[in-house]
């Protein structure tokens with residue numbers, strides 16, 4: 001099955017590193033993929049960081065990558081919206097950080113500020129912002145309720161881990177707006193398939209579900225989303241999913257491996273390296 005794979009999509013945390021600690025053989029895996037000229041991209045639900053911040057993180061771990069290889073849920077959202085709406089005629093109100101603003105503005109969208117709440121936005125995009133205040137949600141509600149704006153969320157993650165334990169994530173901010181507007185958002189990030197279709201686009205015209213492998217550590221996001229998008233799946237057991245979770249799950253990946261070291265060994269064996 002690995003022999004038919006010509007492109008890779010990687011989740012990062014739990015697959016390539018844990019927080020700021022690289023997992024074993026990280027540089028060698030990507031050296032090998034580069035040497036074999038196998039295109040690969042990185043997909044994250046995090047909408048707050050820019051691709052350059054990921055390039056810097058990979059660099060600290062000894063892996064040179066290009067910003068165009070990084071697909072955040074913010075970039076996937078901007079890419080998806082630009083495909084379906086003319087940026088020159090679409091105003092967006094956003095809740096989010098620099099990563100989302102940059103992604104939308106780079107596509108040519110006009111991003112409205114809080115003070116512009118009387119100018120109708122056609123789309124409200126909600127990424128994640130820990131510094132959001134009541135006014136941000138008030139403006140989003142006004143655009144959706146009074147101006148009929150479409151409601152879009154970068155990712156559905158209701159919580160995320162912090163040093164203090166689980167704290168509210170973007171999904172919780174979406175839930176607040178849903179409560180205020182009676183509207184459900186269209187969601188772009190994992191486990192929804194849009195992010196994976198966007199990753200295939202980034203990989204180029206040769207990439208298809210049959211020759212592309214999603215490598216992730218979460219069954220309910222990485223594996224479920226890629227499977228919905230008809231992309232082949234590899235679950236690594238170096239992150240969130242434990243063998244017992246996998247045994248109990250009705251959703252099964254195409255391949256299971258312990259970690260990226262096993263993947264590296266199999267790729268090398270396949271190419272006689």
Ligand SMILES: [Mg+2]
Nearest residue numbers: 011013014217
């Ligand atoms: Mg992960």
